[in-house]
Amino acid sequence: MADTVMKALMLDKTPIDGKSVLIVQHSDGSPFLHSLLTQSARQGRRICLVSFSQSVGYYHNVGTRLGWNLNNLLIKNQVVFIGGLHTLKDSLQFQCPSNPFNFLFNPALCPLQALFLSIESVVHGWTEQPFSLVIDELDCLLNLGIEPKEVIKFFQKCHSLIQTYSSGSLVVSIGVTPLDKEIIQCSTLLSHWSDLILTEKGLQTGKSRDLTGTLTVKWNVSPLSEQHFHFKCFDRGIKMFAPGTAVL
Amino acid sequence: MAANVKISSFQKRIKPSNPNILGTKISAVNSMLNVSFGVTSLDQIIDGGLPLGSLCVVEEDIYGSYAKIITKYFMAEGAVQKNFLLSASLNENPWDLLNNLPSLVTEPRETNITENREELKIAWRYKNLTLEDNNQRLGNAFDLSIPYVMPETQKPNLAVWGEAVTPNLQRGTGTLKNPNCLSLLKAIEKAIKNWELDSYNSHNLVRIVVSSFGSPFWQLDENKSSLSTDFTATLLLLKSIVRSTNAVALVTIPHQLLNQSLVSRSRHLADVVIQLKSLREDPHLHDLMDVHGILELKKVANLTSLKPILGQDGTTTYGFKATKRKFKIEKLHLPPAVDDDKSSPDHSSSLGCSSTASKANLDF
Numbered sequence: 311m312a313d314t315v316m317k318a319l320m321l322d323k324t325p326i327d328g329k330s331v332l333i334v335q336h337s338d339g340s341p342f343l344h345s346l347l348t349q350s351a352r353q354g355r356r357i358c359l360v361s362f363s364q365s366v367g368y369y370h371n372v373g374t375r376l377g378w379n380l381n382n383l384l385i386k387n388q389v390v391f392i393g394g395l396h397t398l399k400d401s402l403q404f405q406c407p408s409n410p411f412n413f414l415f416n417p418a419l420c421p422l423q424a425l426f427l428s429i430e431s432v433v434h435g436w437t438e439q440p441f442s443l444v445i446d447e448l449d450c451l452l453n454l455g456i457e458p459k460e461v462i463k464f465f466q467k468c469h470s471l472i473q474t475y476s477s478g479s480l481v482v483s484i485g486v487t488p489l490d491k492e493i494i495q496c497s498t499l500l501s502h503w504s505d506l507i508l509t510e511k512g513l514q515t516g517k518s519r520d521l522t523g524t525l526t527v528k529w530n531v532s533p534l535s536e537q538h539f540h541f542k543c544f545d546r547g548i549k550m551f552a553p554g555t556a557v558l
Numbered sequence: 559m560a561a562n563v564k565i566s567s568f569q570k571r572i573k574p575s576n577p578n579i580l581g582t583k584i585s586a587v588n589s590m591l592n593v594s595f596g597v598t599s600l601d602q603i604i605d606g607g608l609p610l611g612s613l614c615v616v617e618e619d620i621y622g623s624y625a626k627i628i629t630k631y632f633m634a635e636g637a638v639q640k641n642f643l644l645s646a647s648l649n650e651n652p653w654d655l656l657n658n659l660p661s662l663v664t665e666p667r668e669t670n671i672t673e674n675r676e677e678l679k680i681a682w683r684y685k686n687l688t689l690e691d692n693n694q695r696l697g698n699a700f701d702l703s704i705p706y707v708m709p710e711t712q713k714p715n716l717a718v719w720g721e722a723v724t725p726n727l728q729r730g731t732g733t734l735k736n737p738n739c740l741s742l743l744k745a746i747e748k749a750i751k752n753w754e755l756d757s758y759n760s761h762n763l764v765r766i767v768v769s770s771f772g773s774p775f776w777q778l779d780e781n782k783s784s785l786s787t788d789f790t791a792t793l794l795l796l797k798s799i800v801r802s803t804n805a806v807a808l809v810t811i812p813h814q815l816l817n818q819s820l821v822s823r824s825r826h827l828a829d830v831v832i833q834l835k836s837l838r839e840d841p842h843l844h845d846l847m848d849v850h851g852i853l854e855l856k857k858v859a860n861l862t863s864l865k866p867i868l869g870q871d872g873t874t875t876y877g878f879k880a881t882k883r884k885f886k887i888e889k890l891h892l893p894p895a896v897d898d899d900k901s902s903p904d905h906s907s908s909l910g911c912s913s914t915a916s917k918a919n920l921d922f
Contacts, residue, residue: 338826338857341864363794363827365801371862395798402743402795414791415732453790453823455733487822490787519872543864 312376315345318525318550319508320533326350326479327440329531330469332504333483334497337512337523341543343446343483344372351378355479356441357389358432360425362450363372365395375545390432393425407486421456422464432503433471433478440477443468448484449493450499458496465500505531521556570728573793579804580762581639582610583683588862593763593806594639596631598697599887603869603876604797604830604858608806610763612829612861613797617813617821619836622770624851624878625810626655627702627885628834629767632808634659637708642753642764644717646742648775652718655767656708660700701883715753719745721775734795736788738776742768743795756803762803766796767893789816790823797827831856849877853887 316322319342332487333342347369361534369391370380383389393410401411413421433443444467450460463480472478484500486493497508501507509526522543528536540551580592585606592607601607608614620624630888636643637659645652708716719742727737734740746766752758756765771789772778778786793809800807813821825831836851837844846890858867868874870889877890 338859339864339866346865363797368861372864375863395801398798399802402799403747413732414734415730415793417731421733447826449823449826453787453794453827455787455791485826487819487826489822490819492819498829517866517868517872517874519868522866543866545863545865548600548864 312345312348312547314550315342316349316550318537319506319527320529321349321506321534324533326442327477328472328479329505330472330480330503331506331508332497332500333481333511334501334507334521335483335485336487337510338485338509339543340483341445341522341541341548342508342510342525343444343481345548346442346481347373347444348376348378350442350444350479351383351389351433353440354388357383358392358429358441358443359389360392360429360445361394361447362398362454363395363447369372376547381468390417392428392432394426404478406524411454411513420460422451422460426464428468429468430471433475436478437475438477440479441475442479442481443472444481445557446483448488449496452492452496458492461496462499465503469503505529521551524553525550560769561562578761579610581636581893582763585605585609588860592861593765594635594697595628595887596633596635596698596700597887598699600628600832600853601697603855603887605867605869608808608830609861610804610806612806612859613793613800613827614806614808614830614832615793615824615828616808616810617831617833617856618770618810619834619838619851620814621840622810622812624834624880624885625837626769627880628832629655629769629808629810630659630702631700631870631885632765633767634706635698637712638662638707640712640715641762642715642717642749642755643748644719644746644764644766645769646719646745646767648721649770649773652720652769654718655769656718657705659706659708660702660705661706663701663704673706675898699884703883704884712812717745717749734788734791736776736778736786736792739778739788739792743792743799746796746799750799750803750805755805760804763806766800766805766807768796768807768809768834769807770812772816774815785817785820789820790827793824793827799828811858825857828857829859831860847877848879849888849890850880851878852890853878 331346347357352396366380373380380389384391397409398411401409401414405412405415408424410425428442433441448461452458470482472480477533482500484497486497507528507530510523512523513521520542521540523539523541525539526536527539539554540553540556542549542556561893579591582593583606585592587605593610594601594607615626616628628886633643633645633655643656645655647655657809729735729737730740735836750764753764754760755762776838778789796807833854833856834851853876855869860867873889875890878885878887
């Protein structure tokens with residue numbers, strides 16, 4: 311199943327090194343982020359996973375169903391996890407300045423500085439090897455009270471980080487809803503800077519057993535194409551269909 | 559591309575996590591521990607109950623009355639299972655919720671088969687359940703008209719947070735500024751520490767209920783021009799607390815009073831989102847006279863795999879009936895057509911496809 315997803319995203323022919331991917335999620339769950347994580351793990355790339363609203367256990371559980379073991383990779387130091395719900399909880403209890411979420415309780419001139427520095431320190435150690443910087447649900451930063459301009463600056467810093475290392479790639483997911491103007495503005499701006507934009511939407515008429523949702527794949531660089539797919543999520547992966555062929 | 563990295567999904571079997579936490583059942587679907595809502599029909603549509611460590615947001619109906627019933631059932635189930643209970647509310651006295659819980663009723667059938675119970679070696683978890691449905695593990699039934707008398711031994715298991723308890727609040731200095739939210743989070747943390755629920759081998763859990771979070775009493779709208787991010791930040795922090803301890807949180811929000819962007823953001827954050835709509839709100843719903851309101855599962859997050867959880871038969875819209883004694887959730891269906899004169903349009907008449915012509919023309 312993973313191969314059909316990569317084929318649909320055209321990532322089997324185009325290498326992901328040096329590219330930035332933006333996943334715009336209108337619906338819940340992040341199946342394509344997990345697919346990209348699985349692909350990076352299979353290819354042996356180093357992964358720096360930054361999460362704001364999920365715990366390590368969640369990525370591990372979904373990953374085991376998709377065929378890779380996050381805990382093992384964490385032990386081997388092939389994957390570094392930054393953030394997560396336990397760090398958020400620690401920031402409530404301990405309030406130490408190196409905690410990336412310390413901006414919630416103590417005033418800071420540049421609230422995302424601690425977060426960016428921790429990412430940078432991880433990535434500096436991986437200069438020659440292919441790596442992926444995966445940031446899940448960037449909109450959670452807006453939920454935590456950071457202003458949109460700070461979030462944009464953070465994204466720009468991460469983007470320039472991978473531009474300096476030709477073998478890195480950036481995957482950012484952002485959850486949007488049509489009612490929320492701030493987030494729509496952020497996601498539109500970020501989509502101008504990204505090479506590949508995946509827009510995941512649920513079906514317009516509600517939920518269905520046959521299909522989970524629709525995906526729009528748009529390349530801003532070399533393949534320069536825009537394609538639509540339907541997809542269905544299973545326990546073990548995602549199946550992609552051309553629109554209308556799901557029930558065949 | 560390092561093609562020779564072996565990614566194996568084989569895992570050595572390790573000791574399973576302690577299943578003896580009071581009030582939880584192992585889910586048949588994904589082997590996580592589930593906590594019952596108290597309303598068995600609600601448990602069934604969410605595939606067994608609320609997973610331990612998750613945050614459930616209930617979007618209240620217009621006056622909050624049905625949401626209050628759900629919170630009462632939730633706490634009553636906790637009282638019966640001897641869980642710790644924490645009630646937080648700024649709208650009313652938080653002790654009101656804990657003092658007015660429905661009491662347990664036992665099904666009459668149980669008396670016939672009690673003599674068989676001694677011979678059968680049933681696991682302790684199944685002792686209280688009826689044998690009505692052999693396939694499904696049913697929960698407890700409650701009667702709303704009979705108040706529950708909390709036994710003295712359980713009184714130390716209760717805690718509250720509310721206006722009377724928290725004077726002299728300080729505003730926060732970071733991005734989370736609202737003093738009520740900060741005080742609530744600190745109180746929850748303190749309670750969890752006192753009850754030792756964050757240690758690995760704790761055998762109990764705490765059920766946290768925050769009633770009407772985001773109502774004007776919380777004073778979240780300090781600044782009219784921007785969205786109050788204290789609301790979402792508090793929900794996220796609450797989620798982080800319950801995820802790492804033996805806790806489950808139910809937050810009811812008066813979503814009609816809040817900015818719709820805030821409500822949609824809170825839907826992204828929570829694990830389970832249920833929306834209640836009473837018949838009073840929507841004149842089109844009067845056609846469904848059988849039920850008292852609509853319950854919609856706006857979101858049920860799957861914490862272990864990608865597969866979406868869709869509810870029974872793939873529907874996410876259910877009806878609920880609330881009588882003086884019971885609260886029950888059932889599938890929506892058309893009420894029986896009694897008269898030929900009374901026109902009974904399809905319940906999708908709210909989409910405008912019902913015929914306004916009198917049915918008498920089609921009399922056969």
